[in-house]
Amino acid sequence: MGDVAVGARSGHDGPEEQPERVEGVTSDDVVASGESGDDGSRARDGAGPGPKKQRSFWKELPLLVGIALVLALLIKTFLVQAFSIPSDSMQNTLQQGDRVLVDKLTPWFGSEPERGEVVVFNDPDDWLAGEPTASPNAVQTFLSWIGLMPSSEEKDLIKRVVGVGGDTIECQGTGPLKVNGKALNEPYVYPGNTPCSQDDQGGQFKVKVPEGKIWVMGDHRQNSLDSRYHQSDENGGFVPVDKVVGRAIVIAWPPTRWDTLPVPDTFDQNLGAAAPGALGLAGAVPLVLWRRRRLTAGNGRVSEAGTAG
Template identity: 40%
Template structure:
């Protein structure tokens, strides 16, 4: 029988411990990779670049956007508040804001809120027709008026939910396939689809007021900062009553 190994003598080669700086570097790399994966596939942080979504979202608010809802065949629905890439000269010069090189890197990996995008509410999806406005100042989608007092700014005082560019009487749509008609909740201060409509009497417009679905980054689900205003965003119930567009519209 072989003698028991001496407790004072190692039975095999002892594993060499990495230096502390190497372990820290490995942990940092893993954390960055996880952050990139989370940002790319699940959740990304942004900040509100303007007053266009007041009163619910105020300039410089920090928001979280989830991407899972639009995986596979999922697409934005009426009432969703979405973040999307500029479809073509919608952002004003300098709207991306100034940031340091470190800030840009942190934004790229998802560890800092980023700008350079737009945040609007989806009013119409493919096939929808939007009409402004009825005798109560309400937008109508596919003939159904929207009750928007719960989220539009100055709901009790504005004449219509238009906005009035150049008047409170216009029609948009049918929305092309693969596109969205979007508006800010602060209707008088939002560079949105209604501002880019080429209507009689307007000169500052584009030929395409619609946002490609492919430009959408994700759906806003949480107002994350400031701490005293943390809130979850949900789709307003008024959009549940909107009928589907008529066949051939």
């Protein structure tokens, strides 16, 4: 129906003209419709329409799901990601089938792996060559896309950091494992294992970790193909720091296995490698003291001779 002018003035003083009558529509109907809000309530004092009717939950559900997916992707990319443990190389700290949450935030602020941390890292040089690749279904693919499950396409490993740039790592006989000449007490090593292996190639070693790399080992020492067994690769068995995804901080699944993954106490001792300058200074101090003692003794003899003369 066309627009209806209601209550228009004639353009000169005098009584308002009567509104035109349109068949089937009265002036009361038009006025009522102009003063009513969407919910049928009358607007007061010319304040406009009343509040709109709230959307139903089902109409808002797609928006909520979309927001949740965006947040999940942001968390997966920048904050925390879940990873599944596929092998026994980290027993008994981690069991096959455990789900761990990995902190991906701190590396964004320049933090580098530290001794004793359990870290997830990208395969540095075909360490996983020959390992079978899982074929996930559609649900698993979706869950891995939003970070609730690890991606089958990502070749990641999980080990414990034993040495960082500048450290000298040594393992002779059955152990103990030494960092910069200091023995580690390793209660996390799998029961029945020795810190070092004598019966396989790579079990005996002494290496110095280059800057920007780390040396990693599994807690199940006799069942872990870690840095020891990849010394012939392009990185010499070391893992470049930029390959580290993040630190595993908690076992999140199954609930009966829930636990944190702190740095063991043995790494709290002063394991730092002495800098060459510090070694030089330490060696120079006794020499300087010895030389000063000789000069003092010599000056004493000259003084006595002078007095005697």
